[in-house]
Amino acid sequence: MEFPVASSPHLSGQNNVQRVMAQVMLALVPGIAALWWYFGWGVIVNLGLTSLTAVVCEWLVMRLRGRDPRPVITDLSGLLTAWLLAVALPPLLPWWQTVIGTAFAIIIAKQLFGGLGYNPFNPAMAGYALLLVSFPADMTRWLEPSVLGGHAVSLNEAWQAIFSGIPPHPQGWDAVTGATPLDHLRTELSRDHMISEIQRDPLWGNLGGKGWEWISSWYLLGGLFLLWRGVIGWRIPVSMLGSLLAVAGIFWLIDPEIHPSPVFHLFSGATLLGAFFIATDPVTASTTPRGQLIYGALIGVLVYVIRTWGGYPDAVAFSVLLMNMAAPTIDHYTQPRVFGAREDADGR
Amino acid sequence: MTEVNYHRITLDGLWHNNQALVALLGLCPLMAVTNSTINGLTLGLATTAVLLMSNLSVSTIRHWVRAEIRLPVFVLLIASFVTATELVMNAWFHELYKILGIFVPLIVTNCTIIGRAEAFASRNPVPAAVTDALAMGLGFTAVLTLLGALRELIGQGTLLSGAHLLFGEAARAWEFSAGNDFQGLLLAILPPGAFIGLGLLIALKNVIDKGLGARARKAEPSHCQTAPVVPSRS
Known part of the structure; x- marks a missing residue:
């Protein structure tokens, strides 16, 4: 055209x-x-x-x-x-x-x-x-x-x-x-094993599962490249990873033997792929600045919730789809103020 | 009152105003039970039976029921017919009754039935009301059965499984199966499959309508040019 x-x-x-x-x-x-x-x-x-x-x-x-x-x-x-x-x-x-x-x-x-x-x-x-x-x-x-x-x-x-x-x-x-690390952890936890026991398995690396942690790290590198090039904004990845780390951190501090560390959550499954490549899709994500923070944060919370108490080992796909559904509503309530317009001008 | 156009009533019920594809009524049973051909067919027939009885009785008593209390009366009538249908199914199709579960009593909430009672049967003579009930009911049944067949075929690779529950032991042989190594698309059986399937059926109907319209215009080109008829105010 x-x-x-x-x-x-x-x-x-x-x-x-x-x-x-x-x-x-x-x-x-x-x-x-x-x-x-x-x-x-x-x-x-x-x-x-x-x-x-x-x-x-x-x-x-x-x-x-x-x-x-x-x-x-x-x-x-x-x-x-x-x-x-x-x-x-x-x-x-x-x-x-x-x-x-x-x-x-x-x-x-x-x-x-x-x-x-x-x-x-x-x-x-x-x-x-x-x-x-x-x-x-x-x-x-x-x-x-x-x-x-x-x-x-x-x-x-x-x-x-x-x-x-x-x-x-x-x-x-x-x-x-x-088994993937997330899968393995889930099965073993359901058998009442402690995390310190589970991590003796040769499957475990320093951050997440062996191999898996490196794949995630390379996604992280790709994501940083996208941030540097300005292709994606910082709000969605930062808020998504931040909220996942925060929620996982709280539970980990409560009892590190039944809740895996936040770092494990970060480097397992599709967390980093999701944060940089999937949640940031400009079409389906929230578009307002505040809305993007809320959108990303809720994805992070959902990832933790579904991984921990849901029916599937990984949760990035479902969390992103659920928040896609919520994105128009988030956008509606987070419209930025037009420069020069008063907040109460139209009674809101 | 003008002459009743049975041809038009039938076509409306089966196609132009199909309760499932055009009016989008009764979606709750439509989504919930169409995971197999026989389930869809059974619920469709049960709904048709209730619709037939309710249209018949509503049309019969239409001159004696005051407008102010007509809706409660319709609801009472429909509820009685649904209860009767439920008891009949429990007695003669017990297995199917157990499979369909809550969706048989829930026919009472199907908007199609109260909708046809209010919009058609309470304003038309008995023969027209009965024709309307049959056409609407069979149109609804056809969609339920088709959707059930599609979802059953894609989801588990069979057709007419459980036909013996509705048609007797001889129907056991009707079942078509794609073989044991057929790995079905489980999603088709699950609720999203119903939404996607119904959406595709509606799209198909729209495509067919468009084709029919184009053909009709081609056949009678002069009709398109005539001035629109001004509706009379009588």
Whole structure:
């Protein structure tokens, strides 16, 4: 689309959708590389699968709506959704589940609401939630990170596992899969084990689970890059991580034997990925400055609540989706005062 | 009163004013019980039976009930019919009655029934009211059954499972199954599946209507050009 320049200012902006999306994707690369390092080639196959499905789905919907699919595909928003979904999925998920999740994210969660800018829910997390609710067994089958002496999955093995369901190890799935740190902690706590006991397990690293803590750290690096570039604001990540640390800290101080430390919460699961890449989605997040602080803080609280007392080990997807639903209301009540206007001018 | 147009009443009930797809009434049972074909069909038929009896009686007594107290009278009538339907189901379709649970007595709160009593049966003669009840009820049943079938097929890979509960032991063979290794999309069975499924059905109806409208315009192009008819004030 061309906008004829009619009046000042005549400086052209440096930002557009494509550029923003490309920078977010670039920031995601270290995290993807870490995932690939610890979990093998399944991550890359998933990435290709979600990207391909997303592009095909966007093309399909745009054709159905009788519009030109090129600008929608090249703005990279669908591809970013695909990448975010791919890093959230277990590395050897059967291919058809990956395709269903991506198609749901693009067609139902994004395009049926009107496309980029109109979707009330984060498409990647909607697709993830659909898969987690529909296929709980496959969606919680994570591989053991290779630092634990796990089996490094080659490209060929990943291909076979994803497309034919053949386990990458002759002794079957149990030989290569392991509980995620959050999952492990949850199971052991339900058996009345103390945290100091649980942490003797070789699964545990310094901050979170071995391997997992490094993946989270690389997401953090990507997030800091986005902050530096001004692609995302500081309010949502800071308030989300701050409230999660605060709530987890209070419980940890009450009894560190049954409540994991705040640092563990920070470096486990999708906390850092969620704080920098998912909760900050400009379309579905709150947009007012105060609203963003409330939005992020409530996501942090929800993450803690669902992780501790909910039915699933990780909670970032559900927390973000719930707060997406609340974002319009938050925006409504946190409209900033117009400069020069009095607070009580219209009786409020 | 003008001649009753049965054709129009039937089409309205089944399609143009479909209670589930257009009026969006009775969504609570629609969402809750359509997790299988037979559940949807059964609740749809039970609702149709109640609707039929209520429309019939409301239309019969329409000249003797004062306008001020008509709503309480309608509610009493509907509640009695629902209770009767519930007892009948408990007696002859006990298993199904247990599966549908609270949603059979909840037919009494289905807005379709009081809506048709108030908007149609209390203003029209008995034959028209009965036709309306049948059309509206069957339209509602059709949507419930279709949605139930879709959700059952996607969610657990079967169709008509539990048909013997409604049609007797011989119907056990009707069940279609996609096989044991079919891994269903669990979401379809869960409540979000009902919302998404209903949304897609409404979209489908709108697409069909649009196609029909386009075809009708193409067939009779002159009608589009005529001046709009001014409604008379009689």
